Amino acid sequence: METDHWDSGRLNQYQLQQCKELLIFASKHSPYYQEVFANIGFRPEDFDSLDQLKQIPILEKKTLITENSKIHTKFDFGGKLQECSTSGTSGSVLRFGRNEEWDSKNRAAQLRGYAWHGIKPWSKNGYLWGYNIEKGKRTKVKLIDFVLNRFRIFTYEESEIRSFAKKLKHAKFLEGYSSMIYEVAKRVNELDLGKDIKLLMVKGTSEKIYESYQSEVIKAFGKRMISEYGAAETGIIAFECPHGQMHINTEGVVVEVEDGEIVVTNILSYSFPIIRYRLGDGITLAPADYQCLCGRQHPVITDVQGRIGKLIQGRSGTYPSLTLYYIFKNIDQNHGIELNYQAHQTEKGKLLFKIEQEDEGHKALIDVEVVKYFGYDIEYQIVFGQTLHTMNGKLKDFVTTVD
Ligand SMILES: [Zn+2]
The missing domain is CATH 3.30.300 (GMP Synthetase; Chain A, domain 3)
Incomplete structure (x- = not known):
């Protein structure tokens, strides 16, 4: 929150400094980056402009998998790393350890986005992921949901939709895959259950939010669906403000665009440095002098075209x-x-x-x-x-x- 209304000069200075510190750390503790930097004669100590990032080769997802152990930094973070895994292309799974500060700062960026919409970390919320959770695991999931003050549906039968909609009347926000939110919105409207649902935020993630979703979503939940854009390995890249603009999380990432595709450096990723990573999405940036009505000077992504894909x-x-x-x-x-x-x-x-x-x-x-x-x-x-x-x-x- 402290950096939320910094001007762009101050934000850029902070981002450059954080980026430099990560590059220096990677050059000292990651065998993979030691090699890469030595090969191209890159000296992070002399790093004084983001343009210099372009000297570093693009990092592909398959490299994160094949060079996994060499990319991990050999450094004692003074506690257990959080284990993360995310599915890659062609079925292979990317696993990495996330240090505590990376995780905490990323959560802070997310919760700041929530605050823009009047959401508190403890606000009651509905949660829509498409996984069919086995019956035996539901008790554990329900316990975790209870602690996080959230609720979900386990099937899409009418009785569950009705009970979910009833709970939403007392909730502040709803989050999930955007396609899933749309599907549930349609059911809620068909059954005419949306009357008293007045959410402060409907947040779609992981998938593109199509404009065609919005009329059903507004009718069902009283709000447009907003977007949180990111991935496990990159952290939060951008979060949509109440004026409908996706502001880049300048405190956590450096975003470049090459041939229309996003290239991300995660400046929090000390345990597993992600530097100039091709995430696979086509994006468009707003002009550098674009001013959002909300007053924030974090740069704006105007469009995410989705995974380049198959x-x-x-x-x-x-x-x-x-x-x-x-x-x-x-x-x-x-x-x-x-x-x-x-x-x-x-x-x-x-x-x-x-x-x-x-x-x-x-x-x-x-x-x-x-x-x-x-x-x-x-x-x-x-x-x-x-x-x-x-x-x-x-x-x-x-x-x-x-x-
Ligand atoms: Zn804004």
Whole structure:
């Protein structure tokens, strides 16, 4: 909170200093970075501008896995490291230890974001993750939830939705996967349970928040869904303020954009330094002189396009799955029609579009955009009125069995 209203000059100075300290620490205690810095002749002691980061090679997720033990710093943090794990691409799991100060400062950044919306750390909250928790583990989960003053649903049956909505009337906020919040909002509206739900914050994480989600969410919970953007290894990258802008957590990360993709340095990551890491999201930054109405001078990310992700296979070419995002964004921008979609590929050169909305009249709009991006390289089918979510985890916008 102390740095919340610092001017940009002071914030930048602080960030530069913190970044330098991390680089020096990594060069002393991480065998991996000792090697990398020696190879390129990089001297963190001389670091006096963030531009100098560009000398350091980009770090990929697979390197975090293959060089895992060499990246970890050999330093006694005076206590146990918190064990973290996060699933990587192609099923491999990234594991790392997080030192206490990293964890605490990251929590502080998160709780500061909550404070922007009037949320206290102990405020009652609903929690929506898609995991099907086994019956035997529910007691333990319920105990932890009790301590954190939160509640969740374990199934999506009508009785559970009703009881969840009832509890939300006494809660201050709701958080979870954005697709899951949307699905529950739709159920709440169908059953007309939203009347007395007045939350201060509805926070979506881990997935892109589509504009098409917002009308159901506002109707059900009384607030627009806001975004917390980050990952376990990067910490909180940005948090959305009440004026709808995603402010970068300047006290915790350095954000660069290369070829439209985010490159993150986590300046808190002493036990497992994350320096110039390609997270895999396309992002857009606001101009450097952009001033948010909330008065905060932390820079703003205007758009997260989502994971660059897997490739769609045409008969002759390949296309990033992000193409799907542009197809449907264009339809929204040019015609004001928001469609929820999921594309399936089981055969090279063929694509099945599942659309949640019922109105088949939109087919012509999709045709125009699909041809624009894929030409006639992909043969496709469109089906309307589909259920897209399995409620078992994240909602994927592209599902493929073609490698
Ligand atoms: Zn703001």
